[in-house]
Amino acid sequence: SDKHRNRRRFLLKLSGEAFAGGGGLGVDPDVVHKVAREIAAVVRDGAEIAVVIGGGNFFRGAELQQRGMDRARSDYMGMLGTVMNCLALQDFLEKEGIDSRVQTAITMGQVAEPYIPLRAVRHLEKGRVVIFGAGMGMPYFSTDTTAAQRALEIDAEALLMGKNGVDGVYDSDPATNPDAVKFDALEYGEVIARELKVADATAITLCRDNRLPILVFELLAEGNIARAVKGEKIGTLVSD
Numbered sequence: 602s603d604k605h606r607n608r609r610r611f612l613l614k615l616s617g618e619a620f621a622g623g624g625g626l627g628v629d630p631d632v633v634h635k636v637a638r639e640i641a642a643v644v645r646d647g648a649e650i651a652v653v654i655g656g657g658n659f660f661r662g663a664e665l666q667q668r669g670m671d672r673a674r675s676d677y678m679g680m681l682g683t684v685m686n687c688l689a690l691q692d693f694l695e696k697e698g699i700d701s702r703v704q705t706a707i708t709m710g711q712v713a714e715p716y717i718p719l720r721a722v723r724h725l726e727k728g729r730v731v732i733f734g735a736g737m738g739m740p741y742f743s744t745d746t747t748a749a750q751r752a753l754e755i756d757a758e759a760l761l762m763g764k765n766g767v768d769g770v771y772d773s774d775p776a777t778n779p780d781a782v783k784f785d786a787l788e789y790g791e792v793i794a795r796e797l798k799v800a801d802a803t804a805i806t807l808c809r810d811n812r813l814p815i816l817v818f819e820l821l822a823e824g825n826i827a828r829a830v831k832g833e834k835i836g837t838l839v840s841d
């Protein structure tokens with residue numbers, strides 16, 4: 602199918618936290634609307650966009666585990682949380698006149714298609730946005746790892762990681778250290794060796810082993826999704 606490809610394809614990873622807006626928990630429709638508007642613009646411009654959304658605005662498995670819950674069950678709760686984000690994004694994309702499909706790694710036929718990679722690719726080719734929900738359907742994984750895996754399986758050219766409140770990768774936490782220095786570019790090995798907060802190690806090694814570039818950028822800065830798709834110099838680019 603590669604030789605029929607004429608449009609550029611990207612996997613966009615959206616921070617679940619960003620979806621909460623100022624509220625911290627749940628979904629802020631104003632934020633989702635803004636993100637949907639920006640995705641719609643790049644799709645109208647001809648890009649193929651697949652999306653993975655985090656679930657940090659609902660539950661993180663590791664946090665529930667710390668509070669005494671079984672880890673695997675907590676992780677399933679985390680995965681189910683991501684599906685609510687997917688449905689919210691689908692709704693606002695529809696309002697923008699953009700067709701989309703949600704595909705979940707945990708089957709829930711009333712609200713979404715099951716994850717079927719070849720069908721996802723067909724949707725993309727038809728100009729639909731594909732939103733992958735419920736992570737990989739497996740406890741102990743993250744939506745960052747899911748984003749890397751889905752990007753590889755649908756043959757996206759890059760993983761665009763939209764972060765909440767930070768415009769790239771820094772040598773220390775810019776929220777607590779005013780002298781933190783931002784990287785424009787990084788190699789996978791450096792990210793792993795210095796344990797920089799790009800994504801978890803599983804996600805980074807998957808990208809490294811398959812040479813999938815990662816662009817880390819501020820999700821909610823106006824026009825940033827379009828800049829990321831165009832390859833403008835924003836955020837931090839992780840490659841080899």
Ligand code: UDP
Nearest residue numbers: 655656657661662676679680736737742744
């Ligand atoms: N999760 C999982 N397997 C996956 C994807 C996600 O178990 O393949 C769970 C995990 O508990 C995680 C939660 O879903 O904490 C929300 O996902 P996300 O990656 O957003 O967590 P965050 O990055 O916000 O900690």
